Amino acid sequence: MITYVFPGQGSQSKGMGGSLFDEFKELAEKADEILGYSIKQLCLEDTDSKLGETQYTQPALYVVNALGYLKKVQDTGKEPDYVAGHSLGEYNALFAAGAFDFTTGLKLVQKRGQLMSRAVGGGMGAVIGLNEEQISDALKKNNMLTIDIANYNSPTQIVISGLRKEIEDAQPVFEGMKDVQMFLLLKTSGAFHSRYMQEARREFEIFLQDFTFSELHIPVISNVYARPYKQFAVKQNLIEQITQPVKWTESIRYLMGFGEMEFVEIGSGNVLTGLIRRIKREAQPLLLTDIECKNDVKKDDLSIPPERASFLIETETVKIHNQKGNPETAKGNNRTFEGISSSSLGSAAFKKDYNIQYPYITGAMYRGIASKEMVIKMGKAKMMGFLGTGGLNVSQIEAAIQYIQKELSEGQAYGMNLLHNPIDPNKEEEIVDLYLLHGVKTLEAAAFISITPALVKYRAKGMRRNTQGEVIALNRIIAKVSRPEVAEAFFSPAPERIVAKLLAEKKITEEEADLLKVIPMADDICAEADSAGHTDGGVASALIPAMITLRDQMMRKYQYQKKVRVGAAGGIGTPEAAAAAFIMGADFIVTGSINQCTVEASTSNNVKDLLQQMNVQDTDYAPAGDMFELGAKIQVLKKGLFFPIRANKLYELYRRYNSLDEIDEKTKVQIQEKYFKKSFSDVYQDIKSFYPTEEIEKAERNPKHKMALIFRWYFGYSTRLALGGSEENKVDYQIHCGPALGAFNQWVKGTDLEDWKKRHVDVIAVKLMNETVELLNQRYKKFLENCN
The missing domain is CATH 3.40.366.10 (Malonyl-Coenzyme A Acyl Carrier Protein, domain 2)
Known part of the structure; x- marks a missing residue:
C-alpha cells in the first residue's frame, strides 16, 4: 500500500x-x-x-x-x-x-x-531529544502552563507554542535538561496550533x-x-x-x-x-488489534440508545458494557467511538427546515433590544435570530422587516417575535397581518398562556398538501413555553372553536380549516426554564425531560407525520449549560440574556456596562409590566438598582388595596416623588393617550383597574430610562436579565470577550457551540476511560 x-x-x-x-x-x-x-x-x-x-x-x-x-x-x-x-x-x-x-x-x-498571519506576539520552539511525557512534565514543573504542545512531529521531536517571550524564556529551561539535543526557535509570527489561535479559528469557522x-x-x-x-x-x-x-x-x-x-x-x-x-x-506501529478497521463499528452496533450515539468519541481500546453490565468488546476486542462536531449537535431536521448550520437561536428581547442588526448578524452567520417586537408599533416593526429582508436576500434564516397581548388581542392580529403581508415565514410566540385567533390565522395561511398528500405549513411557529399545559396547547391542533370562528369570519379558507386538524399549532417548542423573560422559575433539568415526555405522548395521540422538536432556553450562557441541554435531548438551544450585552443589542451603553459587571447572584424577580394584574414574573438585574424592590412594592399595593385612595398618604408621596417623579394625575393623563378607549372607560368605572394602569406606567417608564441610558435616574432602570449572563461573564473573563464592545452575537454563538463540543468530547472521553 x-x-x-x-x-x-x-x-x-x-x-x-x-x-x-x-x-x-x-x-x-x-x-x-x-x-x-x-x-x-x-x-x-x-x-x-x-x-x-x-x-x-x-x-x-x-x-x-x-x-x-x-x-x-x-x-x-x-x-x-x-x-x-x-x-x-x-x-x-x-x-x-x-x-x-x-x-x-x-x-x-x-x-x-x-487569518493566521494576523496572529502576532506568538512563537514556537522545537524540542529535540525529549518525548511527550518529558515535555509535559517540564512545562508543569517549571510553571509554564501557558505553553501548548503544537506538533508531535516524531517521538523525540516536538514543537511547543505560546507567547513569544514565554517560548524564549523556555529555551534555557529545556537546553539545561540532560536529554535535550537541541532547542530551536522557529521563524513564525504566531503561536500556531495552540489556544492563542482562537480568534483565527472563530473567523475561519464563519468563513x-x-x-x-x-x-x-x-x-x-x-x-x-x-x-x-x-x-x-x-x-x-x-x-x-x-x-x-x-x-x-x-x-x-x-x-x-x-x-x-x-x-x-x-x-x-x-x-x-x-x-x-x-x-x-x-516507534512501533499501532497494530490492527489496537486500532479500528474500516466499518468495524457502526452506531447501530452499540448497546446504547441511538440518540446518545452521536456523543461517542474516538478513543483507543475502549471497553463497553452490555445491558447486563458485563464487559463486551467489538471485533478484535476493541471498539472505537466517533468524535462529535458542532454540526452534529441537535436536530438535523431542525437545521434543514430553517436553513441553518447550528441548532442555535438568539431569542427576541423586548422593545427591539434584539435588534434588526442582531437578526442580520445571525442570519449571515448561518444561524437564526428573532427581532424583539414587543413594545414596538406596527410602523417600526414593518420598517425592521423591510430592512432585514433587504440584507438577508439570499435565503438566510430570520424570524419575528409575537408577544401575547391579553389587554388588546386585536394588536396581535394586526401584527400577524403585517407578517403575512411581508411573507414572514417564522414566528416566535412568547408569553402565551393559550392559543389565540391571531396565532391560528398565521398558522393556517398558505397551508396545502403536496403531491404525496403531506400537509405543508408555510408559516412556522416556535413557541416559548414554561408550563406543560401551555405546551400541550401548542402540541395540539388548533382549537376547533377558534377555527370555526375564523372560518365564519372568512379569515381562513375551508381547506385551511381542514388542514389545521392534522398538524400541531407549533413546529417547535422551546422549553423556557429560569430566564429573563416571562418565567415560572422552572428548573431546566426537570422542565426539559417533562416537555420531551409530553411531546412523545402527543405524537402518539395525534399521529403527526412530522415530529415536533423540543428546544431549551433559560440559563444557557456557558458550554456546560449548553452541553447539559443537548444531553437531556434538546433539539436546539435559544440564548437571551447573553445577547443583551453585545454590540448589536439595541440598548444603552450604560445598561451594557452594568450587565458586563454582573454575576450569577445579581438578579431578582419582579412583576411583568405587560401582565401586571396576572402576577406574571420576569427576572431583572438588581445589582445597583432599585427597580426590583419598587416594582414588587407596587404589585403588593395593588394586591392589598382596591384603589389609590386606600393607600396611606406617606406611601403615595413616596411613589410619586421617588418612583414616578410625577403625580398620579399626570401619569393618568399620559396613559390616556396610550391605552384604547375601552380600557380608559373601564378605569373610570373601576378604581382598582385605574390603579393598575397607573402602576403599569412605571414599567414602561423604567424601560425607557434603561434604553435611553438616563444618568440621572439610573437606579430605576428595568433590565430584563437572567443569571446566564453572570455565568457567561465569568466564563469569558480574561479574554477579548470580557469587554462588551468586542462581543458580537455571531462570535459568541460560534464560540459557545465550539466549546460545547470540546467539553462533550472531553467529558465523554473521561467517562469512557473510567469504564476501562
Whole structure:
C-alpha cells in the first residue's frame, strides 16, 4: 500500500514548483486570478521576499503540492491508498481525496493564511531529544502552563507554542535538561496550533459556512485525531486543526499498522520523509488489534440508545458494557467511538427546515433590544435570530422587516417575535397581518398562556398538501413555553372553536380549516426554564425531560407525520449549560440574556456596562409590566438598582388595596416623588393617550383597574430610562436579565470577550457551540476511560 504525504509551512523554498507552473498553466492562471499575484513568480523568484510570510507561504505550498500531486498521478496512472498532510498539507490531502476542487481549496488556504498571519506576539520552539511525557512534565514543573504542545512531529521531536517571550524564556529551561539535543526557535509570527489561535479559528469557522465538501474517495488521516476523516466531520476537522496539535507521529504509526506501507512525499522538500524515517526508528506501529478497521463499528452496533450515539468519541481500546453490565468488546476486542462536531449537535431536521448550520437561536428581547442588526448578524452567520417586537408599533416593526429582508436576500434564516397581548388581542392580529403581508415565514410566540385567533390565522395561511398528500405549513411557529399545559396547547391542533370562528369570519379558507386538524399549532417548542423573560422559575433539568415526555405522548395521540422538536432556553450562557441541554435531548438551544450585552443589542451603553459587571447572584424577580394584574414574573438585574424592590412594592399595593385612595398618604408621596417623579394625575393623563378607549372607560368605572394602569406606567417608564441610558435616574432602570449572563461573564473573563464592545452575537454563538463540543468530547472521553 502507498500513502502520499504533503508537507506544510516550513518546507517552502525559493525555486519550488519548477516546471509545474508551465505544465499546468491553466491552473496556475486560475491561482493568479484568485490570489491577485503571480504564483509562479512568487515561488521561483520571490523578488519581494514574501515567500516566508504566512499569508503567501500557505497558498504557495498548497499550489505546489497540488500540482505535484496531479503530476504524480499523471505519471503513474494511479492514486494512493491513503493520503495525509502536515498542518497546511492536510488541505492537499483533502484535495487529492476529492473533498474540493483546486480553486476551492486555494480559497480556503488563502483565507486560512490571512487569518493566521494576523496572529502576532506568538512563537514556537522545537524540542529535540525529549518525548511527550518529558515535555509535559517540564512545562508543569517549571510553571509554564501557558505553553501548548503544537506538533508531535516524531517521538523525540516536538514543537511547543505560546507567547513569544514565554517560548524564549523556555529555551534555557529545556537546553539545561540532560536529554535535550537541541532547542530551536522557529521563524513564525504566531503561536500556531495552540489556544492563542482562537480568534483565527472563530473567523475561519464563519468563513467555512458557505462551503460544502464532496465525498472522500481516498481515506484522509486527520491531524487532529490521527485517524481517517469522517465524511460528516470534514468542516469541523478543518476548524479544530487551527487550535489543536498536529498528531503526526500517531498518524504515521496508524498507517504503519496496516503492514507494508510505502510513504511518498509530494511537493516541496523532504522534511516529512525525514520525520517518517525517524518515527519508524523510534516507534512501533499501532497494530490492527489496537486500532479500528474500516466499518468495524457502526452506531447501530452499540448497546446504547441511538440518540446518545452521536456523543461517542474516538478513543483507543475502549471497553463497553452490555445491558447486563458485563464487559463486551467489538471485533478484535476493541471498539472505537466517533468524535462529535458542532454540526452534529441537535436536530438535523431542525437545521434543514430553517436553513441553518447550528441548532442555535438568539431569542427576541423586548422593545427591539434584539435588534434588526442582531437578526442580520445571525442570519449571515448561518444561524437564526428573532427581532424583539414587543413594545414596538406596527410602523417600526414593518420598517425592521423591510430592512432585514433587504440584507438577508439570499435565503438566510430570520424570524419575528409575537408577544401575547391579553389587554388588546386585536394588536396581535394586526401584527400577524403585517407578517403575512411581508411573507414572514417564522414566528416566535412568547408569553402565551393559550392559543389565540391571531396565532391560528398565521398558522393556517398558505397551508396545502403536496403531491404525496403531506400537509405543508408555510408559516412556522416556535413557541416559548414554561408550563406543560401551555405546551400541550401548542402540541395540539388548533382549537376547533377558534377555527370555526375564523372560518365564519372568512379569515381562513375551508381547506385551511381542514388542514389545521392534522398538524400541531407549533413546529417547535422551546422549553423556557429560569430566564429573563416571562418565567415560572422552572428548573431546566426537570422542565426539559417533562416537555420531551409530553411531546412523545402527543405524537402518539395525534399521529403527526412530522415530529415536533423540543428546544431549551433559560440559563444557557456557558458550554456546560449548553452541553447539559443537548444531553437531556434538546433539539436546539435559544440564548437571551447573553445577547443583551453585545454590540448589536439595541440598548444603552450604560445598561451594557452594568450587565458586563454582573454575576450569577445579581438578579431578582419582579412583576411583568405587560401582565401586571396576572402576577406574571420576569427576572431583572438588581445589582445597583432599585427597580426590583419598587416594582414588587407596587404589585403588593395593588394586591392589598382596591384603589389609590386606600393607600396611606406617606406611601403615595413616596411613589410619586421617588418612583414616578410625577403625580398620579399626570401619569393618568399620559396613559390616556396610550391605552384604547375601552380600557380608559373601564378605569373610570373601576378604581382598582385605574390603579393598575397607573402602576403599569412605571414599567414602561423604567424601560425607557434603561434604553435611553438616563444618568440621572439610573437606579430605576428595568433590565430584563437572567443569571446566564453572570455565568457567561465569568466564563469569558480574561479574554477579548470580557469587554462588551468586542462581543458580537455571531462570535459568541460560534464560540459557545465550539466549546460545547470540546467539553462533550472531553467529558465523554473521561467517562469512557473510567469504564476501562
